[in-house]
Amino acid sequence: MTEEAPVDGVMVNGYPGRASVRAGEVLRLHISTRARRFRADFYRCGPRPRLMGHLEGPGAYAEPGGHDEDWTWPGHDMAIPGHWPSGVYVAVLGPGTEHPAARTPADAAALDARHSRLLFVVTARDPGRTARILYKVPLFTYHAYNRSGGASLYGALSRTETRRTVTLARPGGGTGGPVKGRPDAHDPRTPRQTFAHWDAPFIAWLETSGFTADYCTDLDLDEDPELAHRYRLLLSAGHDEYWSEGVRRHVTDFRDQGGNLAIFGANTCWWRVTPNSAGTAISCAKYPPGAPQGADTDRMRGAPDHWWEIEPENRLIGVSYRNGGGHWEGARESLGFTVQHPEHPVFAGTGLREGDVLGGEHHLVGYECDGAAYRRDQQGRAVATGEDGTPDGFTILGVADLPTAPASGWHTAVRESDGPGRAATLGIYTRGGTVFNAATTDWPRLLPLEPRIRTITRNVITLLT
Known part of the structure; x- marks a missing residue:
């Protein structure tokens, strides 16, 4: 950096x-x-x-x-x-x-x-007039990790706090401020929770590839119920973790009325935040009543603003971080998606076959990843069960079983199922509009490294616009 x-x-x-x-x-x-x-x-x-x-x-x-x-x-x-x-x-x-x-x-x-x-x-001065794509910049997530003023949305609460509030009116918020988190061993140039780390490489590829997009923040989506409806496709990339109730509702309405959503990231819609009436601050309640301060809130039940406990995010995005996990420190082992249904249009022109591994050489899966609860059918393919809220018809196009050994360094969030399987699941479904989910934060990092990642990304965007 x-x-x-x-x-x-x-x-x-x-x-x-x-x-x-x-x-x-x-x-x-x-x-x-x-x-x-x-x-x-x-x-x-x-x-x-x-x-x-x-x-x-x-x-x-x-x-x-x-x-x-x-x-x-x-x-x-x-x-x-x-x-x-x-x-x-x-x-x-x-x-x-x-x-x-x-x-x-x-x-x-x-x-x-x-x-x-x-x-x-x-x-845009005239939203949707010259672009069919709207790119969602995750301002809430940037500020959730921004430590300007001495604190982010992470860490123990003070004696006077029941929920943490952070202002948007301070340095930081994508760049220009201190950031909570550890360096990325696979791309140490910039901190993970910044615009430059995931969003900027994706946008550079998007525009180099000839796609025209308009841009907005998630605060814009929160305040304007009709904004997304002026476009054919809503895009999100990298790490879009913090969603307000307004954003969730408006994006769901967009999908229900035929709008398409492509998420080239993970840990998406994990925490709920509430903007204040002026749109100058957000707050989040992460600790269940009586919970010990400083504990890992991702592993707790009863957190007031855990989206999966309020309304499972699977219902919209198809997958959840609670079925995947994260690798937090240092270099992680090589892990990619084992391909299923290579005949799907998403894979056109990649040359991928059933059972091939996508992105393994470049550590595609991680640093955080999402999944759908699944079982194996008679052919050995992973099939979404829907027990966690994943919509009927969600097709798993790739699966990456996560390491479970304690020494592996992989962290997994609280789970509804006691089953041993933990996996990232690349997939797609249609309900009103079509939703594609790449289910790993590092998808944008591989765009300059892996031709098949570029082809799949182009296929998805072309299909959904």
Whole structure:
């Protein structure tokens, strides 16, 4: 990851007043610095970052706030040009007025840093007019892991907390802040819970491959019940763990009315968060009443905001993290999906045959993965049982049985079934619209490494648009 020293010893930090803005409208940036003036250079992240414009302003210093309060730093307005395309933008912050004498960043990883950056999404002026795809940027998940102000949605609660609240009005939220979590041994350039780690590589591939998409945050989906309905396909990639009730309801309605959903990630819709009425903070209740603080809440029953205990996420996305698991530290053993139903259109042009392993060489399955409860039929194929909420007709296209030995390092969440099987299951089903789920966070990481992953991704998007 990039960890740049402040220019001339002067730091410039900031955050957007809201992490999305419609092209042609005004974005408010909140900036703190001891420099007399600051500059923000705006890059759109696509096949490679593209410098789109800049903003200059007078510097003023403000103290950092806590994790659960709006930091109220000085505001500066930026009129977003109407011709700026929808996309994910990163502002590079620095003192003075001169553009840094540096090469154009090669990719979003080169832009990423734990300070002096802020991320925002430009949404379409006319949603769905030129794109059939809507890409969901997981803002809630970014802030769930953001430690600016001293805390994230992880860790023991204080004596005064019954649920943890974190503000969206602070540095971080995709880039520009400290992140909870350990380095990724398979891609150490950026922290896992950042835009640069999973979303940026997927978006770079998507746009390089000729697909046109509009972009939004999950807060946008929470607030606008009709947003997704203007598109044919809703896309999510990497690690989209935290969903609000509004997002869940609106995406389900989208599917029920014929909209398609493709998830190229895992640990999806695992925790429920609740935005405040202003859309400036989210909260989550992870500990059951009386539970010991600091315990692994993923292994507990009775957590108020566990989606699987409220309304199993399988009912929408087909799979659940409770049937899969995660490998948290260091390099993990090689594991890929054993292919079933190679005649399915998803596999067209891959040359895969029944029983072939997809992605094993590059550790495709993990660092977290999802699955459907399943049994084996007379031909030995994995078949979803539906006992965990997975919809009828869910076709398992690939299965990866997870290691169970304690020394393997794999963690599994609390399970409804006492059966020994733990597996990631790649699959697809149709109910109203069609839902495809790749069931592993690392799918985007393999796009530049594995031609068959690229072919399957292209097939899925083409089929669903």
